[in-house]
Amino acid sequence: MSDLAENTENNIPNLRLNDGNQIPQLGFGVFKVADEIAEQVVTDALHTGYRHIDTAMIYKNEEAVGRAINSSAIPREELFITTKLWNTDQGADTAIPAFEASLERLGLDYVDLYLIHWPGNDSERYLRSWEKLEEIKESGRARSIGVSNFRIRDIENLAAAGLTVPAVNQIELHPAFQQHELRTFQEPRGIRTEAWGPLGQNKYDLRTLDGIEGIAEKHGKSIQQVIIRWHLQSGVILFPKSSTRERIEENFNVFDFELDADDLGTFAGFDRGQRVGSNPDDVDF
Numbered sequence: 403m404s405d406l407a408e409n410t411e412n413n414i415p416n417l418r419l420n421d422g423n424q425i426p427q428l429g430f431g432v433f434k435v436a437d438e439i440a441e442q443v444v445t446d447a448l449h450t451g452y453r454h455i456d457t458a459m460i461y462k463n464e465e466a467v468g469r470a471i472n473s474s475a476i477p478r479e480e481l482f483i484t485t486k487l488w489n490t491d492q493g494a495d496t497a498i499p500a501f502e503a504s505l506e507r508l509g510l511d512y513v514d515l516y517l518i519h520w521p522g523n524d525s526e527r528y529l530r531s532w533e534k535l536e537e538i539k540e541s542g543r544a545r546s547i548g549v550s551n552f553r554i555r556d557i558e559n560l561a562a563a564g565l566t567v568p569a570v571n572q573i574e575l576h577p578a579f580q581q582h583e584l585r586t587f588q589e590p591r592g593i594r595t596e597a598w599g600p601l602g603q604n605k606y607d608l609r610t611l612d613g614i615e616g617i618a619e620k621h622g623k624s625i626q627q628v629i630i631r632w633h634l635q636s637g638v639i640l641f642p643k644s645s646t647r648e649r650i651e652e653n654f655n656v657f658d659f660e661l662d663a664d665d666l667g668t669f670a671g672f673d674r675g676q677r678v679g680s681n682p683d684d685v686d687f
């Protein structure tokens with residue numbers, strides 16, 4: 403898989419997925435953006451220049467996201483929209499109806515990426531679900547398909563069953579939880595890493611990362627901006643969430659500086675195996 407990134411007009415690099423499709427490396431996530439404000443927040447993000455939106459059935463804001471997309475003047479082909487199959491909708495009989503309900507709520511004919519949200523501990527169930535995602539991709543209604551929160555053994559199970567290699571695995575990843583083992587496993591297999599909680603979900607004080615304030619000062623940027631830059635330079639796809647216009651813009655304003663080797667070395671030292679969200683082992687259903 404080539405790591406060559408093409409620059410788009412608004413400076414967001416596109417990365418190539420293993421199925422040949424391209425994904426904007428920086429997007430906008432809408433977890434915990436309440437339905438009542440999601441249309442305005444996504445409109446603000448699109449206005450800022452974001453073209454990649456990450457939602458999920460369980461965020462309960464697909465309709466509002468769809469309204470923002472459909473009322474924008476942006477051609478559909480310039481947008482990259484991801485949504486996800488929720489846990490209780492997994493299975494051979496339920497995955498496709500759940501997908502169709504998401505499309506309906508979004509008011510779209512297709513999504514760019516459809517993910518299995520969590521593996522759970524029943525591998526047969528996610529294998530049957532994945533076969534349905536393969537059918538959805540075949541139909542053209544999801545241009546790419548991937549997984550989220552999958553562990554090494556889950557990816558091995560897909561491979562052992564001879565099924566499609568996921569285009570991405572969307573996993574918790576931030577400076578205090580860098581996921582080296584999983585990334586080292588999946589990336590040579592052509593599976594791109596997407597980072598959820600890229601800013602640690604605001605659940606730990608980022609200033610406790612020893613040396614980060616100095617890096618931010620050196621570049622005249624905020625701590626959040628240097629973290630976003632670190633993800634980008636690591637080849638990770640990310641979509642930080644914010645409900646405030648100022649931060650939506652701040653998080654996008656990361657293409658006019660570069661972290662140097664010293665900065666990256668300091669970042670490597672921030673990993674302390676600290677999760678801020680659920681361990682996939684504990685999410686069963």
Ligand SMILES: NC(=O)c1ccc[n+]([C@@H]2O[C@H](COP(=O)([O-])OP(=O)(O)OC[C@H]3O[C@@H](n4cnc5c(N)ncnc54)[C@H](OP(=O)(O)O)[C@@H]3O)[C@@H](O)[C@H]2O)c1
Nearest residue numbers: 431432433456598599600601602603604626642643644645
């Ligand atoms: N697949 C999964 O299981 C999974 C799980 C979680 C998330 N996700 C996806 O990943 C996306 C990103 O993760 P996330 O939303 O959980 O967490 P995140 O992006 O790491 O952090 C969001 C938090 O950071 C704050 N924030 C954002 N920009 C900031 C800035 N410049 N300065 C100060 N604070 C800032 C936000 O507050 P304000 O809103 O008040 O600005 C919010 O509290 C989600 O929206 C969702 O699309 C997927």
